[in-house]
Amino acid sequence: MAKPAAFTCRSNCAGNPSMSVKVRFAPSPTGLIHVGNVRIALMNWLFARREGGTFVLRVDDTDLERSTKLFEDQIVEDLHWLGLNFDERFNQSARFDLYEAARAKLVDTGFLYPCYETEDELDRKRKLQRAQGKPPVYDRAALSLTDAEKAKYEAEGRKPHWRFKLSGGRIEWNDLVRGPSHIDTSSVSDPILIREDGSYLYTLPSVVDDLEAKITHVIRGEDHVTNSAAQIEIFEALGGKGSSPALAHFPLLVGSDGEKLSKRIGGLSVKALREEEGIEPMAILSLLAKLGTSDAIEARSDLASLVSELDFSKVSRTPARFDFAEMERLNAKLLHETGFLAVRDRLEALGITAGETFWNAVRPNLNRLKDAADWWQLVEGPVTPVIEDADYAAKAASLLPDGELTRESWGAWTSAIKAETGRKGRELFMPLRQALTGQNHGPEMDVVLMLIGREKALTRLSGQAA
CATH class of the missing domain: 1.10.10.350 (Arc Repressor Mutant, subunit A)
Structure with missing residues (x-):
């Protein structure tokens, strides 16, 4: 597949050159954000700043049982610490009326239909299809249900889940990272948008919010590629032809050994990197901005440099390898080049009252800022001398x-x-x-x-x- 050309939104913004760029980062407040989340947030932020656009924080808290204010506040704190300040912010939990209106529209237009199969029944269908050498695609049996059959299921206490009826056609888009892309929707199941208990899955609220907020570009991980065709059709069902934002899918991060980061992800949260590891924000961002690209990985002292260097055409299709040691190297490099005034308050917070002379003397020996406290102990004492003669x-x-x-x-x-x-x-x-x-x-x-x-x-x- 051909690589996309270097993209300049000013000449082609989702087909509308007059449209102002607007992107969003959409974390769920059910846990801490980690380096994988930050990479996507960073790419959205850099793109918005490069294009003079708007960066939106959308808090995906429709899962009311698992979402917490504590995690939401931590996400905001982490983004501010990283320097990824947002221009707008909203919570999905405050927008259920919009989702209900979209649901009603999709039902009225025949795109959303009720299904009464249990998970066990669906699982048996999938197993039978696989045994017959067929793809496990939902057979749309629910579309042929009569009103009497639906009433019978309701009387039994069954509650329907709701599926979006796909066109069965070929959906194509020019991915800003992957290049020309397509999915044949006849090869995938009609996606479930609403569960039996009436709660929404990610897809419908996301599309509704992107339409209402006028999001022009959705920049995310490639684990969402398979959802793209269905989401494009939902966009068009709700907003009309051509209403889908431009899409950009970044390869996922893996460890330096090529394995998934899932086993270490807790230690790679922004909170842990800051509070436990003592990593500088620009060390994190310098690494994540260049991982999986043809650019050299080098320390950058400010986000403005990363904005000017952003180029989606340099992104590789292969998974990006995250190496903690590489981040440590960048961290040390940044400290070695940092002036005293930039760290004076932080040194005082560590109990270090020395001035610029001390800082200039010790910074070439630092891997973390907190290491300066060890060298301050060398000055203040007590130090146990080592004397052999x-x-x-x-x-x-x-x-x-x-x-x-x-x-x-x-x-x-x-x-x-x-x-x-x-x-x-x-x-x-x-x-x-x-x-x-x-x-x-x-x-x-x-x-x-x-x-x-x-x-x-x-x-x-x-x-x-x-």
Whole structure:
């Protein structure tokens, strides 16, 4: 299948060049959003911003038993933390009157019909079809029911589920990621839109909302491709010919081993990445924006860069591999390039009261911002010194420059030690680092010595914790 050309909505917005782009992210508040959700939210947000359009948060909370305000609030908090601020917001739970009106219209026009088969009866039908080598497509037996037969089922206490009658024709669309696509609706079952208990499945409310909100593009995962033909027909049944938004289906994420992310998905929620892993938002977004594309995966410091680089034609058809280590690499890269003012308040929240000199000294050693607290402990103490040669440490202490230590003190001090002891290289420097920091590696020692100060340096060189 041919790849779609690079898409510019300004010249072709769902067939209407005057139409303003409007997209939506539609999470269900039944759990935390994870990297898979964020990737779809990000692609919608980037597309809307690139086109000067509108990004809508649609909260899919028609499942009133499982949806919670706690999860809804967390979704909003996560989106704001990521910088994916929405322009409009609404909840499906406040729109049941619209869905009821759509239901009535579809019934009146003959598109929605009641079916009384139980799940066991449907399962037996599917098994028989498979045994006969046929696809397990619903046989539309309910369409031939008489009013008397329906009344008999009702008297037995059966409640109907409601199916949408598909055309049986070939539905085609130009997918903005997958290219020219089609589905023969004769090969799929008429979809159930309303359950026996009267509750709505995802499909009907989604179509109604997209029509009412004037959504121009639906950007989502490719697990929805099989639903596309039915949804296009429902759009046209409710909104007329050509009312379906443009569609873009992104390949799903898999782990670095090629397996589904489902086993790790709890640890890959935005909340966990932020609070437990200490990952920066732009590390997450930099990775997700480029996964599965022909672009190199590189750290971006702001969303504006990702907006300008968005190009659906670069998206591969193969599943995108999510590598946690890659995200960690981007996280470290971003911290190494971050200025002090951008993190000052966050450092203070960690109890770090040092200024820019400390930050510039330690940031090349950070993988997470919270790692700075460990280096601050190195300065503030207490630090247990590592001293293997007490005589060398004592000699070094005697040569420590007088007065307040500066960045130049380290060079003068080590030169004096070298002249006195004849040591050089690792033999000269490593014992001093170990004595002053208790570590074998870390920030540049000229800054460390200055931040520690003369009194603590002498105490640690004597072998005492300070």
